[in-house]
Amino acid sequence: MKRIYLVIIAFVSFLSACSFSDTRDIAGMLDGASPEVETRFRQSIQWNETHGCVSLKVPESYHVFVCADSHINSASTTYLQRFFRAYRSDTLSQFILHLGDLLQEPRTYNRFMDLYRTTYHETITKNCDTLFIAIGNHDLFFGQWKEYRALFHTSVYWFETVSQTEPNKRLDLYICLDSGEGSLGKGQIEWLEELLAQKSKEGYRHIIVFTHTPVFYHERLQGLSANYPLEETTALTALMTRYGVSLFMSGHEHLADESLYGGVKYLTLEAQKTAGNYCLLQVENCGVTTSLINAQ
Amino acid sequence: MMRKTVILILLCCLSIGVQAINPRDSLSAGFGKPCYTLKIGAAYAYNRSLESMGNFHVQTLLPFHSNIEMIAGIGLSTANIYSGRIVIRPKVDFRVGELYWDAIFDYRSIVRDNQWNCAMALAMGYRMDYLNLQIGWCGRVMNFYPTYDATLSACEWEKFNLLYRLEIYCRPQRCRWNLMFCATDYDDFVIERMAQPLFLVNGRYDIDNHWRVEAEAEMKPTGMMHMNATFYGAMFKVGFSYQF
Numbered sequence: 001m002k003r004i005y006l007v008i009i010a011f012v013s014f015l016s017a018c019s020f021s022d023t024r025d026i027a028g029m030l031d032g033a034s035p036e037v038e039t040r041f042r043q044s045i046q047w048n049e050t051h052g053c054v055s056l057k058v059p060e061s062y063h064v065f066v067c068a069d070s071h072i073n074s075a076s077t078t079y080l081q082r083f084f085r086a087y088r089s090d091t092l093s094q095f096i097l098h099l100g101d102l103l104q105e106p107r108t109y110n111r112f113m114d115l116y117r118t119t120y121h122e123t124i125t126k127n128c129d130t131l132f133i134a135i136g137n138h139d140l141f142f143g144q145w146k147e148y149r150a151l152f153h154t155s156v157y158w159f160e161t162v163s164q165t166e167p168n169k170r171l172d173l174y175i176c177l178d179s180g181e182g183s184l185g186k187g188q189i190e191w192l193e194e195l196l197a198q199k200s201k202e203g204y205r206h207i208i209v210f211t212h213t214p215v216f217y218h219e220r221l222q223g224l225s226a227n228y229p230l231e232e233t234t235a236l237t238a239l240m241t242r243y244g245v246s247l248f249m250s251g252h253e254h255l256a257d258e259s260l261y262g263g264v265k266y267l268t269l270e271a272q273k274t275a276g277n278y279c280l281l282q283v284e285n286c287g288v289t290t291s292l293i294n295a296q
Numbered sequence: 297m298m299r300k301t302v303i304l305i306l307l308c309c310l311s312i313g314v315q316a317i318n319p320r321d322s323l324s325a326g327f328g329k330p331c332y333t334l335k336i337g338a339a340y341a342y343n344r345s346l347e348s349m350g351n352f353h354v355q356t357l358l359p360f361h362s363n364i365e366m367i368a369g370i371g372l373s374t375a376n377i378y379s380g381r382i383v384i385r386p387k388v389d390f391r392v393g394e395l396y397w398d399a400i401f402d403y404r405s406i407v408r409d410n411q412w413n414c415a416m417a418l419a420m421g422y423r424m425d426y427l428n429l430q431i432g433w434c435g436r437v438m439n440f441y442p443t444y445d446a447t448l449s450a451c452e453w454e455k456f457n458l459l460y461r462l463e464i465y466c467r468p469q470r471c472r473w474n475l476m477f478c479a480t481d482y483d484d485f486v487i488e489r490m491a492q493p494l495f496l497v498n499g500r501y502d503i504d505n506h507w508r509v510e511a512e513a514e515m516k517p518t519g520m521m522h523m524n525a526t527f528y529g530a531m532f533k534v535g536f537s538y539q540f
Binding site for chain 2: 029033034037141181217227229241262
């Protein structure tokens with residue numbers, strides 16, 4: 001009996017120790033500190049309806065810089081700075097997609113934005129036209145949805161690229177989903193279906209969906225990292241296939257992974273914090289080419 | 297080192313028995329001893345992806361031999377999802393409890409999404425009066441139906457997934473009624489990924505030597521391993537078993 005008590009005491013002590021962690025919101029295993037996805041979705045859509053969606057004028061062939069899981073803290077920002085510099089020095093680059101988990105330490109959103117502003121000397125517009133963020137689970141820890149919202153306004157949105165030379169010519173559609181808690185929720189799935197049904201008829205070259213949580217669970221990825229529930233996995237993959245999505249990008253797992261399922265390419269990016277690796281999208285008329293770039 | 301510790305714990309458990317029992321609660325659908333049994337259940341389920349649905353479930357226990365049994369079941373859902381499962385279970389009785397191995401073959405036809413998935417699992421478990429612990433491996437393959445689009449030929453394999461089940465009972469298994477609390481990643485209808493736990497509470501009452509009624513509530517949170525947990529789905533099931 002004594003041993004059982006000792007085990008219980010050790011377990012409770014472990015949980016208590018974890019709860020004092022300043023980087024992981026252990027209490028979130030029982031109930032997340034930020035509003036749940038349905039609320040975030042509603043707030044995002046409200047903001048989108050008020051402010052409209054972004055339409056970027058780009059050349060017909062262009063580059064997009066994509067990274068995931070920067071997990072910046074007060075000490076390590078080198079890889080992120082390198083990434084921003086590479087983006088700035090590429091003459092074909094048009095914008096950045098960040099697939100979530102910007103932060104490792106809470107309350108460092110401003111640090112992230114300072115880095116972005118100082119390494120990329122461009123005034124960020126109200127819509128953040130050149131930096132598009134998908135919210136990650138770490139970005140929601142400790143109730144940080146308020147801070148995220150104050151900076152980036154929305155976690156569920158779409159934007160499009162149009163031709164620089166012919167502004168009426170639509171090029172590509174980008175859709176950002178909020179999967180910060182491993183589920184999209186009913187409202188977001190319905191919104192996604194309506195949006196894809198409408199937009200897939202408008203003649204875009206490519207439809208690219210990006211979010212934080214990957215769809216598949218592969219043995220080479222992190223053991224305890226969460227995915228969507230199985231019902232949502234099939235619902236989501238069915239939508240991607242039905243509406244001819246070209247590419248689905250995610251992060252979260254910290255290791256690179258690639259699948260072709262239902263005619264859609266599912267790409268999971270390696271964590272930027274590990275070795276600074278990122279992905280370069282070459283978007284052209286003939287297709288979207290993804291190249292994983294080793295920053296070292 | 298870890299393996300030795302596990303073996304040592306198992307040996308300790310086996311050495312302290314006082315009477316021979318053959319506990320048969322939960323997935324085995326038995327009545328204290330393995331007999332041919334038919335179990336029928338109906339469930340109301342809700343989740344964020346599919347919303348409300350009704351599930352129906354038929355399961356049979358076929359104890360061919362004192363050391364081997366088969367469980368076969370089918371599930372139908374009004375969400376246009378159909379499932380079938382076969383479990384082959386070799387087992388060995390000990391003075392306290394039962395050591396068993398499960399070979400599980402689970403097929404799901406998700407007609408609403410034009411997809412199927414098939415999970416295969418191998419698991420080992422030890423069942424005692426108040427406790428049932430099962431752990432194993434599960435692999436899954438999924439694809440679209442060729443009738444939907446014949447060009448979509450690439451299957452998706454999820455080769456390693458941990459299967460687990462921890463059941464805690466309030467009373468010994470041969471009691472007329474019992475209450476079970478369970479944390480697992482699979483239920484009668486689906487084998488989930490390891491990071492997607494399911495929490496169950498099950499109660500059963502044996503009316504006589506042939507009839508049993510049971511009720512079960514299941515809660516499925518999502519995002520626990522994201523540390524942003526929230527409610528995803530729930531299921532309430534009632535059913536009865538008849539032992540031949």
